[in-house]
Amino acid sequence: MEPFPAVSVIIPHLNEPEKLAECLRALDSQRVDGIPFEVIVVDNGSRISPQAVCAAFEGVRLAREDTPGPGPARNHGVDLSRAAIIAFIDADCMAAEGWIAGIVGFFDANPDIDVIGGDIKVAWSDPRRPNAVEAYESAYCYRNRLYVERHGYAATGNMAVRGDVFRAVGPFGGIGTMEDTEWGQRATAQGYRIAYAPDVCVVTPSCRSYAELVRRYDRHIAHEFGEWPSGPTAMAKWVARAGVVAVSPLVEIVRLARLAGLPDWRARALAWGVVARLRLYRAGRMLSIALRNDANEVVGRWNRGDAPTGSNPVEMSRRT
DSSP states (O other), X not given: OOXXXXXXXXXXXXXXXXXXXXXHHHHHGGGGGOOOEEEEEEEOSXXXXXXXXXXXXXXXXXXXXXXXXXXXXXXXXXXXXXXXEEEXXXXXXXXXXXXXXXXXXXXXXXXXXXXXXXXXXXXXXXXXXXXXXXXXXXXXXOOHHHIIIIISOXXXXXXXXXXXXXXXXXXXXXXXXXXXXXXXXXXXXXXXXXXXXXXXXXXXXXXXXXXXXXHHHHHHHHHHHHTSOOSHHHHHHHHHHHHHHHHTHHHHHHHHHHOSSSSSXXXXXXXXXXXXXXXXXXXXXXXXXXXXOOHHHHHHHHHHTTOOGXXXXXXXXXXX
């Protein structure tokens, strides 16, 4: 008889069958640790169903969620889950060795912790020399420790939660929300405890180009503006914030000098060039959205596009 799973792994997916296969392969290698787990892939409307991909791996179930967005897809997966621990990973991420064991071990060793966020590393095409986008993302993206310890949530590219806690807090929001931020802060507001687990690690690919970074940045800015208060005073603060963003790259020179995650000054210089370019863009876009009040249209253009929902573009758009 198949052992009852200790962990249910939930993966939202949209039009990324090759990356999903890599994700499932990395998860399948975790079975050597002897911890029973199930994998639930929730397809969010792919042009071609990933049925063949899922069938190639042990203990993988495929479901479908027609409501767009990684939040609804993950909620559906939770509804189908059987384990006491629910783990979330994105379809384009690969779990590092010992990921399942690390999640179970962390919860066993810390019975007072309800939610954990693990480390998210950016893969480099050349392990010794990141390109500009890879250097930038390594320095500024997927900073789960910061999200957990300062902001009270974990990015769902690498998050685990006790199943009874998730159900008590309630489901993720829809595609119009920063669903992992909102859910995590709702959980901590209710008194549930969250912790960072540095040894629970996944690896994610970098954006392919600067243009892809910009496209993801647009949605982040639009969401931020959509949650901003209305009125003249609030608008003045928004404009002032845009000014702060425009000059903030100067501060980043100091931060990058202290950063241990990049191999040399070349990589730091590349990262600074991208962050300066992006923040100037961000400042201009903030002013444009405020003047034209087109935040909803920006989000709509993203949602109507080909962005990989299974990869949680909301999460991937978080750039400081």
